[in-house]
Amino acid sequence: MIWALTIALGALVGVSLGLTGGGGAIFAVPLLVYGLGFDSRQAATMSLVTVGITSLIGLLQKAAQRQLEFKVGLLFAIAGALGSPIGVMLAAQLHETLRLALFAGLMLVIAFQMWRRASTVQLELPLAWHRTPTEQRAVTCQRDPEGILRITSPCALLLGAVGIGAGILSGMFGVGGGFIIVPALVLFSGMAMRRAVGTSLLVITIVSLTTLLLQTLDGVEIPLITTSLFSAGSIAGLLLGSGLSHLLAGPRLQKVFATMILLVVIFIITKTVLT
Template sequence: MMGIVFGIVVGLALGLTGGGGSIFAVPLLIYGLDVAPASAVAISLGAVAITAAFGAAEGLYRGVVELRAALIFAVAGMLAAPLGVYIGGRVSDTLVVLSFAALMAVVAVRMGLKARRRPDESRVVRARLSAEAEGDAGTVCHYSNDGRLRLNAPCSAALAGVGLVVGVLSGFFGVGGGFLIVPALILITEMGIHRAVATSLLVITLIGLSGLGSAAVSGREIDWALTGLFVIGGVLGMFSGRVLARYLAGATLQFVFAVAMLATAAFIVVERLVVGA
């Protein structure tokens, strides 16, 4: 049942951080459940994608997902995710794990800086979509008078370009990519943080499923029972986050997650280069 327990941890992290929480999935699978790195990446892709789908469904129901922007981003990512899976299958487990540790460190630093510089945004989480999301707007990919996002060629090209990068990283590392998707949406379209977080959930779902499918087709060993338990825990964690978000979300929680990421990254490096040497 540790699969459910660890899934709850990932669901809470995914729900409460607004981006980057799913990055705990792979280390928990490798070091907590003794899953091989290649299989852990595949299981993580599936679990995070399905967990994110529940939040995406709420966002779509409430009309706070920029559907066309999400689809451009996601289609590019879905096309690139198999490449990330392919590359991950051609390098050593040690390189994959150490690269993952470096990614965790980068995400942790970014999360800590964001909590310090923009503490108000730290309360915007995936677990509970704010009513303020309906009022978010954008100016780079301009909104028309009727409130629709006008996706001109430069805007669409930028979304697709970043989608390709996120797709490769998701396929290689088994992460949702929210830590890249949310700031990219805000930068490219300047949509508000609430709407960007809601939109990113749909992107994570589609790219993650593409990566999982590619891993399965490529012959990676995937424990589907464990994946199911991880999904159950992730959904429970996400819905628990809905209750906890109003009390816990904020800069302090972001710092806690950032420190936990750095500590996990340091553990991975020590385990691989010192203990495993």
């Protein structure tokens, strides 16, 4: 039955989110397009509902564990909210085939980023704490001895620019942008990886819901029953994936998911060329 398929496909998205901690939502649009038959723009809107809800649940968990920096996340979220209308406008102007081709290119970037991250040892302490004073002076965003980020004008502009980029991608493709936000928080703000993941969930939640509002105001219809079933499956999958992540987490798992993304890209390109 179609409702069972919808829940199962949503669960695949949730499991990938729970296992990888970011980037898993990229599977939502292909599953909605090729698994359930929606066009890419409608699938992007439905994906935003799923991404927003699952990110909110993850955010509440991270907030309880105090694994987020609210001020930095809010700065990113405001910038993302400014960028999302641009993405929505661009999506409305793109042909279906071109939109899917660009989405496939985005997936390639994500696959490469996930593979590279899996091949690199991640530091659990903020990177800025490991820099020498000379290196600190050359960094746009710096932290005080207590580890609190000094949000100066250059730092705010840098983080805001990255946030706008994530918002544009969210508006165009229905992705949360966590694959951009997490590395940016670590590299540019010197944030610890665990805090970066938690902070990114705050950004993804706000940007996804803002973009969703813009999409609906732009006339994109949301099939409520299908979206609800897909989101419910994703939430269940998220809880399952989070539990399995303690058993399966590691660089090899990241590379497996990068390979899966690459296979989806090949499938999208093949379908686009054949049609």
